[in-house]
Amino acid sequence: MLQISPRSRCFSLRHLAVGFGLIMSGAAMIIVAPANVAQAAAPPGADEPLTLSALHIEGNKQVATPDIMSVVPFHVGDTVTQNQISKGLDAVQQLYKSKNVGGSFGGGMKFIGKKVEVTWNITEQQPLGGPVVDGVVFSGNSKISADALTAVTKLRPGSPVSNEAVQADQKAITDLYKSKNISASVGMTPSSPTPNHFLVTWTIVEK
Secondary structure (H helix, E strand, O other), X not given: OOOOOOOOOOOOOOXXXXXXXEEEEOOEEEEEOOOOOOOOOOOOOOOOOEXXXXXXXXXXXXXXXXXXXXXXXXXXXXXXXXXXXXXXXXXXXXXXXXXXXXXXXXXXXXXXOOXXXXXXXXXXXXXXXXXXXXXXXXEOOOOOOHHHHHHHOOOOOOOEXXXXXXXXXXXXXXXXXXXXXXXXXXXXXXXXXXXXXEEEEEEEXXX
């Protein structure tokens, strides 16, 4: 699990002109510090609630920012902890794996009182392995539902794409229509919004 170390905070204490006052009380000497001596605040604990004031995502190109935000379980303005922020970045890593895109993930947190600003830096790599499916769409089917078509096919988001896999799913769709005594032609149109990633659209013409 990737750990994000909070950015160190530097605090400077102005040298105060007022010295410590000495009070004599019997045989005891009590040292009284001036009430306005500034104390350096410790960084918040890992489970201390904070308000997320900003979330910056940098370096992502192959995976769009809206896609990343869709898997992050918090948004600007929410109350979060450092542990939750770390789990959010874990979810982003899993998203990259599902899209077959490698990357390294880093960043930091800046604390301002009870608020935190988060920056995630992503260094993307070339897609891992061969082409993969980003999504599957059925078009033109009115007599058989998309759920029924999905049930008999095997291509899913994250699945590798091959001619054999496409042909097997095409046959499965055709066989389902035959079993329902419905005549139909089945074709497939791929589109590639990003390199090595395909949206598979099944075009069905029912007769």
